[in-house]
Amino acid sequence: MSPSATTELSVDTLRAVLSHMIVRTRECEEELNALDAQLGDGDLGSTLVSVAGAVESACNALPQDWGAALKHLAGVIARVSGSSFTSLLMLGLSNAGQSLSGKTKLSAAESSEAWRAALSAMLAVSGAQLGDKTMLDVIAVIAEAQPDHPLVERISRTIEQYRPMRCRVGRARVASERSMGRDDPGMIAMLRLVEGATQSRAAR
Amino acid sequence: MKKLINTPSRYVDEALAGMLAAHGQTFALQGNSGRVIVRAERKPPGRVGLVTGDGFGHLPLFAGYVGPGLLDACAVGEVFAGPSMDCVSEALTAADSGAGVLSIIGNYGGDRMVFTMAAQQRRAAGMAVETVIGNDDIASAIETERASRRGVAGLVFAFKVAGAAAEAGFSLEHCRVVTERMVENCRTIGIALAPCILPARGKATFEIEDGTIEMGMGIHGEQGVWRGPLKQADALVDEMLERLTAELPIGSGSRVAVLCNSLGATPLEELYILYRRVAAVLSGRGATIVLPLVGHYVTSMEMAGASISIAMLDQELESLLIAPTASPFWRTS
Numbered sequence: 001m002s003p004s005a006t007t008e009l010s011v012d013t014l015r016a017v018l019s020h021m022i023v024r025t026r027e028c029e030e031e032l033n034a035l036d037a038q039l040g041d042g043d044l045g046s047t048l049v050s051v052a053g054a055v056e057s058a059c060n061a062l063p064q065d066w067g068a069a070l071k072h073l074a075g076v077i078a079r080v081s082g083s084s085f086t087s088l089l090m091l092g093l094s095n096a097g098q099s100l101s102g103k104t105k106l107s108a109a110e111s112s113e114a115w116r117a118a119l120s121a122m123l124a125v126s127g128a129q130l131g132d133k134t135m136l137d138v139i140a141v142i143a144e145a146q147p148d149h150p151l152v153e154r155i156s157r158t159i160e161q162y163r164p165m166r167c168r169v170g171r172a173r174v175a176s177e178r179s180m181g182r183d184d185p186g187m188i189a190m191l192r193l194v195e196g197a198t199q200s201r202a203a204r
Numbered sequence: 205m206k207k208l209i210n211t212p213s214r215y216v217d218e219a220l221a222g223m224l225a226a227h228g229q230t231f232a233l234q235g236n237s238g239r240v241i242v243r244a245e246r247k248p249p250g251r252v253g254l255v256t257g258d259g260f261g262h263l264p265l266f267a268g269y270v271g272p273g274l275l276d277a278c279a280v281g282e283v284f285a286g287p288s289m290d291c292v293s294e295a296l297t298a299a300d301s302g303a304g305v306l307s308i309i310g311n312y313g314g315d316r317m318v319f320t321m322a323a324q325q326r327r328a329a330g331m332a333v334e335t336v337i338g339n340d341d342i343a344s345a346i347e348t349e350r351a352s353r354r355g356v357a358g359l360v361f362a363f364k365v366a367g368a369a370a371e372a373g374f375s376l377e378h379c380r381v382v383t384e385r386m387v388e389n390c391r392t393i394g395i396a397l398a399p400c401i402l403p404a405r406g407k408a409t410f411e412i413e414d415g416t417i418e419m420g421m422g423i424h425g426e427q428g429v430w431r432g433p434l435k436q437a438d439a440l441v442d443e444m445l446e447r448l449t450a451e452l453p454i455g456s457g458s459r460v461a462v463l464c465n466s467l468g469a470t471p472l473e474e475l476y477i478l479y480r481r482v483a484a485v486l487s488g489r490g491a492t493i494v495l496p497l498v499g500h501y502v503t504s505m506e507m508a509g510a511s512i513s514i515a516m517l518d519q520e521l522e523s524l525l526i527a528p529t530a531s532p533f534w535r536t537s
Contacts (some may be wrong), residue, residue: 033405041284041424046404079237082286084313090289091321125317169313178427 008105017200024196025052032192036185039167041176044185047083054080060184067101069092070114084126085135085186091125092118095142099163108147115143132168133179135186143196152198155191159183205406207506212403212425216260216282223267225531230271235294239280239287241267242298247276250310252370252379253299255307256363257292258315259284259402261475262323262423265359265502273529274367275299275308283402283505284424285414286314292322296333304332304376308362308383310355332376336383338362340513343420343429347451356423356504357465358390361525364534368527386521391448392463394511395440396421397429400468402503419443423467423504427465437474438523441481444512449489452516456490461515461525463497472499478510480533486514495536 025048032045058076062069076092079085096114103110110111119139128134141158167179209215209487220241224231234240259277267278279287287295292293299305307323309315316337323333338355341400345353355362366383374382396418399408409425417440420428429447454460464479466472479498486493494517502511517525526536 037407037409041409042402042405042407043282043285046284047282078289080288082281082288082291082314082318084317087289087314087321089319091317125320126313 008107009048009111010105011062011064011066012074014066015062017197018055019061020200021193021196022052022056024192025049025198028189028192032189035183038182039185044083044085044189047081047086048189051077051081051086052091064104066102066103066106066114067097067099070097070100073097084116085189087136088122088126092122095121110144112145113148116141119143126169128169133162133165133184133187134167134169135184137162138187138190138194142190152191152195155187155194159187159191164188205401205405207401207403209403212406215403216280218265219260219263220280222394223263230530232534234277234298237279237288237291240278240295240298241270241278241344242295243270243272243276243402245272246258246301247272247371250303251301251373252303252364252376253277253301253305254370254379255279255292255299255305255365256294256309256359256503257281257287257295257307257319257350258310258312259286259424261402261505262503264358264500268533269360269363269367269531271529271531271534273371273527274363274531274534277350277447279323283404286312286318289318289322289325290438292318293325296326296331297324299409300326301333304334306366306370306376306379306383307333307335308359308366309335309337310359311339311353312355329356334376334380336362336366336380336387338387340387340390341420341422342391342393342447342451342499344426345420353443354422354426355387356392356513357463357511358387358392358515360497360534361390361513361515362386363462364529365521365524367529368524369380371527372524381469382520382524385518386515389521390459390512390513390515391451392511393444393447394418394421394428394467394509395419395444396425396436396467396507396509397434398469398508399425400507409504415467417509421509423502423507425504426478429459436479441478441512442485445482445485445514448512452514454486454489454491454514454516457488459494459517460486460491461495461497461517461522462493463501463511463513465497465501465511465513465514466499467502467507467509467511468500468503469506470510475510478512482512494522497536499535501533
C-alpha cells in the first residue's frame with residue numbers, strides 16, 4: 001500500500017504485503033460470499049480466494065522491477081478469473097505497472113501516481129463513475145491518501161457514507177432498491193484487502 | 205444439497221468432458237485454459253468467426269451453441285462466473301480464420317470487461333473484432349435503459365442469425381449488423397418458481413416461499429419485477445405477453461419466432477401448456493409463428509421456471525433463423 005513519506009518500497013515488501021492480503025482474503029471468504037449473495041450471485045469471496053491461491057503461487061517468481069511485477073500479477077489474474085471485480089483489479093494492476101516500468105524502489109508520490117493510473121483505466125473500461133458506490137470509490141480514497149493517513153479508517157468511513165445510497169452500476173444495480181442501506185460487496189472486499197496490507201505494515 | 209456430482213470443483217470440467225464424449229462430432233476442447241469449446245470440424249477459412257462466453261450452468265447456453273451453422277468458439281468460466289481474459293483471448297484466436305471475429309455476449313459486467321480487454325489485445329495483434337451485446341431481458345431495466353438490460357434466452361436467436369450469416373460468407377460488418385438487428389427485435393421475460401443450487405457453495409441462489417413466484421427474475425437469480433402468489437398458467441402467459449408486446453409492435457401480418465424455454469426444472473409438459481396460450485394469443489393478434497422453439501435452451505441448472513422470448517422477423521432474419529444447423533441443441537422439427 002502507500003509507503004511512508006520517507007521510505008521507498010521494493011518488490012520484496014510487495015511480496016510480504018501480498019502474503020498478508022492472501023491470508024485476509026481467505027479469512028473473509030464466507031463474509032464476502034454472503035454479502036455478494038444479497039445483491040449478486042454470492043461468489044465474490046470464493047472468486048477472490050481462487051485468485052489469492054494463484055497469486056500465492058506466483059509470488060516467488062515476481063521480478064524486482066515494480067512495473068514487471070505488477071504486470072506479472074495482472075497476467076496471473078487474466079489467467080484465472082473473469083469476474084468484474086477481478087477484471088478491474090487486473091486492468092488496474094496492468095496500468096499501474098505501466099506507470100512504474102523500470103522502477104525497483106517506489107516512493108509515496110510514485111505509488112499515488114500508479115494508483116491514479118489504475119483508477120482512470122478502471123473507470124474508462126467499467127463505464128462507472130466515482131460516486132456510483134463501487135470498488136472504484138475505495139480506490140479513489142487509496143489514490144488520494146497521504147502516507148500518514150489511517151487508510152483503513154478512511155475507507156471504512158467512505159463505505160459508511162455510501163451505505164444509504166443506491167448502487168448505480170454492475171450487478172447490484174438491478175437490485176438497486178435492495179442496495180440502499182447495504183454495503184457494496186466490492187467496496188468491502190477492497191477494505192479487507194487493505195486491512196491485510198496494513199497488518200503487514202504493523203507486523204514490520 | 206442433492207446433486208449428481210463427484211466434486212464441486214470439478215463440476216464444469218466434468219460436464220464439459222461429458223459433452224465432448226457424447227457429442228464428439230460437434231465439439232472439441234482447446235486452449236491452455238482447457239476451457240475453450242470449439243467445433244470438432246472448423247468451418248472453411250475466410251468466413252467470419254463467432255465467439256461467445258460466460259459463466260457455466262446455463263446449458264445448452266453458451267457452449268452448446270458452438271457447432272455447424274452456429275458459433276465457432278466459446279470461452280467457459282466457472283459456475284455463474286465468467287471466463288478469464290486469457291480464455292476469451294484464446295477463444296477469439298481459435299475462431300479467427302482471417303475474416304475477423306464477432307463476439308456475442310450477454311451484457312454481464314465481468315464478461316463485458318473481459319471481452320473488451322481481450323478484443324483490445326487481439327486488435328493490437330491485427331485481428332478484426334466486433335462485439336454484439338444481447339439485452340433482451342425486459343425485466344432487468346426500463347425500456348429507456350435498454351443498453352443496460354441483461355442478455356438471456358434471446359441470445360439463442362442472435363447466435364443462430366449470426367451463425368447462418370457467417371456460414372453464408374457475409375462480411376464481419378454484415379454479420380454484426382444482422383445480429384444487432386436480431387437483438388433489437390427480440391424481447392424476453394422469465395418467471396422463477398424455485399432457485400438453483402451453486403455446487404461450490406451448496407446453497408440456493410435465492411429464497412422463495414412455497415406457492416410464490418417471481419416475475420422477471422434473471423438467469424442468475426437477479427431480482428425481477430414482482431414477487432407474489434402463483435397464478436394460473438394462462439394468466440401468467442397473458443401478463444408476460446402483455447409486457448413483451450408493449451415493446452414489440454406485433455400485429456396482423458407479423459412474422460415472429462417464439463422461444464418457450466425451461467430454466468431447468470420446469471418440464472416440457474408445462475412448457476407446452478404455456479406455449480399453447482402463447483400461440484393462441486399471438487395468432488389472435490394476426491401474427492404467424494414461423495419458428496416455435498419449446499424446450500431447454502437457456503437454463504439455470506435446476507432452477508424451476510420458464511421464459512418466453514419473442515423475436516420479430518424480417519425476410520433476412522427469417523431466412524437466417526431457419527437456415528440449417530447440425531447442433532445437438534437446436535431442434536426445430
